Amino acid sequence: MNSFSKNKIEQSILNRKKLHQRFYDNSETYRHFLKLEKSAFSEGEISVKHKELMALSMSIITKCEPCIEWHTEQALLASSTDSEFFETIDVAIEMGGGPAGAYARFALNCLDYFKDKHNR
Template sequence: MAKSYKEINQDQRQFGSAYRKASPDTMNAFLALHKAAMVEGAVSIKHKELIATGIAIAARCDGCIGAHVAAALKAGATKQELIETIDVAVLMGGGPAIIYGTQALAAVEELSAE
């Protein structure tokens, strides 16, 4: 059965909300770190999201792939930029990155169709 990154993203938002209620200090600290790291600076938000997508593939994190592909698209990344990001992740991650890289491409296709 194919993964739905729309569903993964929806589920993760619910899981994150529940975790924030259970552990607000930790989740709020993580969200503050995310906000601080993902600001426009010498490296654009688009490029930061592309970097995060590559790391998500190498880390084999479905929720991370869904979130960062969506954020990269929102920040203006093109399909080709995401494919080349997948290429670099495969280079750095080997065989397991092929599996998650192909799944990241499925996320690009699904989430760019919105």
Template structure:
């Protein structure tokens, strides 16, 4: 099965926009939560996106894997950092996390290749 991870990440963003039109106050609050949670503080934004990716892998969330891989790449994550994130997610999420972890690496390769990285 071939997955277009760029398309999947965009589908997640479009889904959020769809919900925002239907429930604007809820999504405004959710967006503010996301911005606050990923803002640089004691941890930088890249690290926080890698954490979100690990959680997406461990909870088997296809859209989360694509979306947070894209965000981690945007914030400067390397393939090695994504691979180590996958390793932690695998440790915490067991065998099923391996399937989603491989998708995170595929997503990184696809998106980095498209970005010329």
């Protein structure tokens, strides 16, 4: 992975961690969103792993790099395989066309980054 991609991912992580508490302390909507997120991503009829892969696909389609970064790591932590990541990207590309393919590259950089971080 090149240093530009690594720095971009690390900046996304830093920004999220740095600003989380500020948002939490000052935004009722953000606090409600976190409750919604916890409920939506809890284990149910659909596994957490599959929910994270769905979210990753949607993140690619909506071109949200912070979401791509977050859901890639969460899917990896939920034991998603490389094959599952690539199938998820396939769905995103089919649904989102060329722009999704371009943002899928960022998802692959995130996958490499987090696999290295978690030694997988």
